[in-house]
Amino acid sequence: MFFPARSATLLDKPLAPRHAGCMAFESETSSPLDSLWQEYGRAFRDWDDLTLARWLAQTLGQLEGKVWRLSHPLVGAYRLAAQLGHERAIWFKRLATPPAAYAESPCCRAPFLPLLTRDVREAGLICQHCNETLVPFAEIPAPLREALEAWGQRYESVHAVAHWDDRQRRRAGNYDAAYEAAAQQAETLLARAGNELAPKLLNFYPAAVWEDQDECLDVRPEDVSL
Numbered sequence: 001m002f003f004p005a006r007s008a009t010l011l012d013k014p015l016a017p018r019h020a021g022c023m024a025f026e027s028e029t030s031s032p033l034d035s036l037w038q039e040y041g042r043a044f045r046d047w048d049d050l051t052l053a054r055w056l057a058q059t060l061g062q063l064e065g066k067v068w069r070l071s072h073p074l075v076g077a078y079r080l081a082a083q084l085g086h087e088r089a090i091w092f093k094r095l096a097t098p099p100a101a102y103a104e105s106p107c108c109r110a111p112f113l114p115l116l117t118r119d120v121r122e123a124g125l126i127c128q129h130c131n132e133t134l135v136p137f138a139e140i141p142a143p144l145r146e147a148l149e150a151w152g153q154r155y156e157s158v159h160a161v162a163h164w165d166d167r168q169r170r171r172a173g174n175y176d177a178a179y180e181a182a183a184q185q186a187e188t189l190l191a192r193a194g195n196e197l198a199p200k201l202l203n204f205y206p207a208a209v210w211e212d213q214d215e216c217l218d219v220r221p222e223d224v225s226l
């Protein structure tokens with residue numbers, strides 16, 4: 001169970017968390033952005049296991065105690081290295097010791113580093129090493145789960161506008177205006193995730209990453225100001 005068959009291809013989508021409701025956006029052929037991230041990832045492939053393990057462990061020390069945008073360059077670099085480390089089963093080899101604050105993940109035994117996405121109610125918090133569910137929604141500590149529940153529900157209804165069918169679009173009248181309004185609401189909700197919700201994760205976890213974009217509503221990280 002620790003090595004899902006698709007782990008070898010995790011680097012294909014290093015920056016794209018899986019969003020179940022948006023499967024139409026995941027094609028078999030990789031996008032130009034995916035190819036670019038694969039190219040970035042090649043820098044880490046030249047590193048031997050020990051170098052990779054030490055870099056990961058040291059960088060976890062730098063990540064500790066803060067919340068991070070998914071778009072942050074340090075997080076991007078960490079994710080590339082972490083997913084390669086997962087392919088190579090770095091954490092099983094115990095080549096380097098992560099900072100003590102990081103518990104072992106139940107999914108892949110890597111250090112515990114959760115990602116908060118808009119799919120939190122369905123997918124829980126996501127592991128930055130293996131891309132699987134790190135904490136199922138039902139197992140998120142209660143006070144945090146309640147805050148995430150309300151936010152996630154609100155976000156789902158806003159996000160759904162991007163996936164309205166023709167009938168729903170016609171009913172809205174001016175779909176462009178509805179889409180733009182949804183994008184602006186998404187920006188506000190994502191800012192709340194960064195300002196309020198992700199910091200609450202620090203009450204339970206040593207560091208946390210939050211997704212600061214919405215590709216379906218064309219909300220980019222620079223649109224989400226804190």
Ligand SMILES: [Zn+2]
Pocket residue numbers: 105107108109110127128129130131132134
């Ligand atoms: Zn994992």
